Amino acid sequence: MAKVNQVAWTVLNEPRKSLVEGVATCEDQRCDGSVGYGGSRDECGEATLDSMIMDGSNMNIGAVVGLRQASNSYKFQHKTFRI
DSSP states (O other): OHHHHHHHTTTTTTHHHHHHHHHHHHHHTTTTTSSSSSOOTTTTTTTTEEEEEETTTTTTEEEEEEEEEEEEHHHHHHHHHOO
């Protein structure tokens, strides 16, 4: 988790970017063995990724589900998020 915190800290002046980069680093490093590409398999034996973000100030939501052959679901989902 030290690497995750370091990456997030470097972009802390941009809160949304720090969140995206911190989570992406966790996905890349498979922080608990089940996060990110190659993580836990579903009932069909395939790794799929889901991600969601919510802005608590206005309840806007961005999400992606069932991504296949993608390494950073959070970056994909972040692109869907519009404020």
